[in-house]
Amino acid sequence: xxxxxxxxxxxxxxxxxxxxxxxxxxxxxxxxxxxxxxxxxxxxxxxxxxxxxxxxxxxxxxxxxxxxxxxxxxxxxxxxxxxxxxxxxxxxxxxxxxxxxxxxxxxxxxxxxxxxxxxxxxxxxxxxxxxxxxxxxxxxxxxxxxxxxxxxxxxxxxxxxxxxxxxxxxxxxxxxxxxxxxxxxxxxxxxxxxxxxxxxxxxxxxxxxxxxxxxxxxxxxxxxxxxxxxxxxxxxxxxxxxxxxxxxxxxxxxxxxxxxxxxxxxxxx
Amino acid sequence: xxxxxxxxxxxxxxxxxxxxxxxxxxxxxxxxxxxxxxxxxxxxxxxxxxxxxxxxxxxxxxxxxxxxxxxxxxxxxxxxxxxxxxxxxxxxxxxxxxxxxxxxxxxxxxxxxxxxxxxxxxxxxxxxxxxxxxxxxxxxxxxxxxxxxxxxxxxxxxxxxxxxxxxxxxxxxxxxxxxxxxxxxxxxxxxxxxxxxxxxxxxxxxxxxxxxxxxxxxxxxxxxxxxxxxxxxxxxxxxxxxxxxxxxxxxxxxxxxxxxxxxxxxxxxxxxxxxxxxxxxxxxxxxxxxxxxxxxxxxxxxxxxxxxxxxxxxxxxxxxxxxxxxxxxxxxxxxxxxxxxxxxxxxxxxxxxxxxxxxxxxxxxxxxxxxxxxxxxxxxxxxxxxxxxxxxxxxxxxxxxxxxx
Numbered sequence: 001x002x003x004x005x006x007x008x009x010x011x012x013x014x015x016x017x018x019x020x021x022x023x024x025x026x027x028x029x030x031x032x033x034x035x036x037x038x039x040x041x042x043x044x045x046x047x048x049x050x051x052x053x054x055x056x057x058x059x060x061x062x063x064x065x066x067x068x069x070x071x072x073x074x075x076x077x078x079x080x081x082x083x084x085x086x087x088x089x090x091x092x093x094x095x096x097x098x099x100x101x102x103x104x105x106x107x108x109x110x111x112x113x114x115x116x117x118x119x120x121x122x123x124x125x126x127x128x129x130x131x132x133x134x135x136x137x138x139x140x141x142x143x144x145x146x147x148x149x150x151x152x153x154x155x156x157x158x159x160x161x162x163x164x165x166x167x168x169x170x171x172x173x174x175x176x177x178x179x180x181x182x183x184x185x186x187x188x189x190x191x192x193x194x195x196x197x198x199x200x201x202x203x204x205x206x207x208x209x210x211x212x213x214x215x216x217x218x219x220x221x222x223x224x225x226x227x228x229x230x231x232x233x234x235x236x237x238x239x240x241x242x243x244x245x246x247x248x249x250x251x252x253x254x255x256x257x258x259x260x261x262x263x264x265x266x267x268x269x
Numbered sequence: 270x271x272x273x274x275x276x277x278x279x280x281x282x283x284x285x286x287x288x289x290x291x292x293x294x295x296x297x298x299x300x301x302x303x304x305x306x307x308x309x310x311x312x313x314x315x316x317x318x319x320x321x322x323x324x325x326x327x328x329x330x331x332x333x334x335x336x337x338x339x340x341x342x343x344x345x346x347x348x349x350x351x352x353x354x355x356x357x358x359x360x361x362x363x364x365x366x367x368x369x370x371x372x373x374x375x376x377x378x379x380x381x382x383x384x385x386x387x388x389x390x391x392x393x394x395x396x397x398x399x400x401x402x403x404x405x406x407x408x409x410x411x412x413x414x415x416x417x418x419x420x421x422x423x424x425x426x427x428x429x430x431x432x433x434x435x436x437x438x439x440x441x442x443x444x445x446x447x448x449x450x451x452x453x454x455x456x457x458x459x460x461x462x463x464x465x466x467x468x469x470x471x472x473x474x475x476x477x478x479x480x481x482x483x484x485x486x487x488x489x490x491x492x493x494x495x496x497x498x499x500x501x502x503x504x505x506x507x508x509x510x511x512x513x514x515x516x517x518x519x520x521x522x523x524x525x526x527x528x529x530x531x532x533x534x535x536x537x538x539x540x541x542x543x544x545x546x547x548x549x550x551x552x553x554x555x556x557x558x559x560x561x562x563x564x565x566x567x568x569x570x571x572x573x574x575x576x577x578x579x580x581x582x583x584x585x586x587x588x589x590x591x592x593x594x595x596x597x598x599x600x601x602x603x604x605x606x607x608x609x610x611x612x613x614x615x616x617x618x619x620x621x622x623x624x625x626x627x628x629x630x631x632x633x634x635x636x637x638x639x640x641x642x643x644x645x646x647x648x649x650x651x652x653x654x655x656x657x658x659x660x661x662x663x664x665x666x667x668x669x670x671x672x673x674x
Contacts, residue, residue, distance in 0.1 A: 097589020108587075
């Protein structure tokens with residue numbers, strides 16, 4: 001068990017995220033819900049962290065705070081050396097736009113909008129000129145292997161492809177961190193591994209910091225470090241020992257064609 | 270985010286729900302169209318009234334015999350024998366604001382030409398009557414002052430009379446019968462159409478007043494004086510001196526009622542103007558109620574849209590849209606709806622007024638001012654009714670919005 005507790009305000013050169021005794025309390029009239037009870041932790045540049053825990057453990061709350069979608073009730077949150085805990089909505093929107101990339105369980109792509117335009121969305125709010133937007137969006141789609149499907153609408157794409165579009169969207173503004181909230185929650189096991197393969201590759205090759213929230217232990221095993229939450233506290237923070245490598249796992253799994261063939265024989269029987 | 274981008278997003282969002290956008294716009298189209306159509310009809314009416322009044326001569330002063338005061342034994346205006354040719358000459362002599370004056374004696378008679386006959390008014394006057402009323406002949410000429418002096422049996426026809434009596438030939442030089450007397454036709458007047466009061470001004474025969482006095486009506490007094498002042502302002506200013514002069518001449522003591530009326534054309538014009546302006550305003554305000562209702566339609570549909578697209582708003586916020594970005598997006602959408610509706614409404618209003626003027630033969634005046642006001646107003650409706658839904662969207666919590674089903 002490895003507790004990361006830094007009392008001083010100065011962040012290390014490699015420290016990307018530093019939480020200092022962060023609490024979050026929801027005031028529901030008579031009841032006060034303590035979703036986070038003083039979290040202190042650091043995440044270094046280039047880490048691949050899986051945040052785990054049962055529902056109600058505070059992992060989603062933490063994710064919202066890390067994603068600058070919510071502000072802590074007390075304590076401080078330094079992102080890339082900057083204290084973001086007291087920022088206004090406008091400033092937080094800017095931070096989300098420039099430094100963070102989101103991947104959601106339900107993909108959250110805009111319907112009836114092409115993959116390319118979905119990926120362009122963050123660049124629109126960053127004020128990137130139109131030609132540059134398209135160029136960057138195409139590049140991001142290439143990186144997730146969907147260059148061919150830029151004009152497709154979400155309804156014409158499979159779940160896995162939609163999630164890859166979402167990853168491309170998260171990458172398009174060259175963020176410091178990709179935050180993924182149950183990114184495989186709506187996908188079958190092979191597609192899940194494919195998504196993890198992309199995240200691992202981005203993490204390895206581009207030293208992109210990845211934080212995922214998951215309740216699936218096997219998905220957490222693709223990360224380098226796992227932080228487990230319970231009742232608003234960090235219960236365990238450890239390095240993953242037997243780390244899974246997605247492209248090796250993929251090689252061992254039956255291919256889609258083999259699965260289809262299997263299904264067909266079953267159907268015939 | 271730049272405006273062009275917001276506008277593009279708005280257009281696309283509206284295009285996604287074509288039917289809904291079209292129906293919402295219809296409210297604005299009807300509103301703006303109704304405002305423009307009613308205002309142009311109202312202004313057409315104003316123009317019509319003004320034209321009618323001007324056709325009587327803008328400097329005209331009209332003096333008639335009879336009491337204008339209500340109550341007591343009020344006598345009809347021709348029953349009073351108070352106005353004479355001497356009064357007319359006294360006015361011309363002593364009121365310098367009056368440039369010209371023509372007497373008028375009216376009677377009704379059966380007129381006959383060969384197998385055609387018609388019952389019409391005969392107005393006895395002097396040749397300057399036609400100048401005062403700015404009423405030229407279309408054929409022949411009016412009778413002369415000389416013919417007035419020796420009470421000649423000559424006459425000038427209004428076009429309605431001319432059409433009834435002479436359907437197929439020129440009346441000039443022909444002899445018609447008025448009552449039992451033969452009259453030679455010297456001219457036919459231009460058509461003047463309906464008066465402000467609605468009677469046909471062309472349904473009349475004009476003859477020397479001396480002839481009408483002696484040979485048709487059998488009277489020695491006159492019934493009206495049609496005078497013309499030097500300017501339009503002078504026509505109003507002349508009312509007092511004329512009244513004073515006539516009271517003196519008629520020996521009316523202080524406190525007693527006049528036995529004549531003096532009216533000016535500008536009084537009538539002002540009154541008519543006011544009436545038609547009130548009408549235009551009334552019609553316009555009724556029409557603008559429908560524009561208001563159209564605005565409520567926009568607000569309604571924008572609220573629905575914000576609810577439907579809560580998740581989209583959440584996604585946009587998550588990837589970096591600020592509250593202001595979201596607000597602008599919905600505001601521009603509402604304004605685009607109302608502006609497009611406004612433009613189509615202007616077209617509808619123009620088409621509507623063209624249709625009305627062609628069916629009712631009623632002139633419609635399309636004022637550029639009304640169009641500009643309607644366009645600005647429709648944009649204003651978009652901002653006003655779009656603000657609340659847009660504000661609501663901007664205030665959404667991104668976490669809640671993302672979780673929204």
